[in-house]
Amino acid sequence: MAKARVSTRAFQKARDRFFAEGLKDDAPCWLCGQPIDYAAQPGTTDDSHELDHYVPVSVDPSLQYDPGNFRHAHRVCNILRGASPPKLSLGLHSRRWYT
């Protein structure tokens, strides 16, 4: 089971802003490369948007609020990834790496 993260108002604001950016750019999921359903409320369906952390918060909590560490992801992809580094051998579609 994934541990619950600390969720603060500051983080929720950052998350909302990040969602708005993804919506504007129609940014795909960084884990599977597929379009994200921005019409759905974030975090409500498998295809809806979730803010993923490139460096997991469990690895470096100081990066939780760093927008440079934010990635657009499907809720389900974020859940499947958990707190692990992205796996390269899942056989998913082409992915975009942001470095």
Ligand SMILES: [Zn+2]
């Ligand atoms: Zn995805």
